[in-house]
Amino acid sequence: MSKCDRKNLKRGILHELLKVQKKFQDQHFPLENIEISSLASAIASEAMEIWSMTGKWWYKQKYDLDKIKEESIDIFHFLLGLWLKLGMNEKEVVKLYRDKMNVNIERQNQRRD
Numbered sequence: 001m002s003k004c005d006r007k008n009l010k011r012g013i014l015h016e017l018l019k020v021q022k023k024f025q026d027q028h029f030p031l032e033n034i035e036i037s038s039l040a041s042a043i044a045s046e047a048m049e050i051w052s053m054t055g056k057w058w059y060k061q062k063y064d065l066d067k068i069k070e071e072s073i074d075i076f077h078f079l080l081g082l083w084l085k086l087g088m089n090e091k092e093v094v095k096l097y098r099d100k101m102n103v104n105i106e107r108q109n110q111r112r113d
Contacts (some may be wrong), residue, residue, distance in 0.1 A: 009025040021080035031085045039082040046074040 025031050049071045054063055083093055 014093060018080060018084060018090060021085055025081055025084060029081075031081065034081070034085065036082065036085060039078055040077040041087060043075055043082070046078065047072050049074075083088070 025034075050068055053068060053071075054061075088096075
């Protein structure tokens with residue numbers, strides 16, 4: 001797999017989503033009143049909801065994909081809030097993602113060698 005570079009990650013939509021989230025937070029749940037641990041707990045709780053719908057590995061089950069999608073958007077909602085709480089903007093999120101993806105790619109390439 002090749003490196004994750006700027007050509008692979010276009011900017012724009014994340015900036016808009018962060019703006020929408022900031023407006024929502026300002027109106028309903030100001031970030032200065034929310035602890036980082038509360039956002040982390042919300043993310044973990046939503047992930048546990050997905051796990052509880054899919055975590056029975058010992059038998060075949062049919063997943064409610066619409067519900068799983070809904071819960072994944074809840075996770076994304078809280079991630080946007082966390083990034084705003086941390087003072088991150090689109091540029092920083094994309095840069096850190098790209099940097100971490102390159103680490104992950106390198107790890108996988110080393111496993112194959």
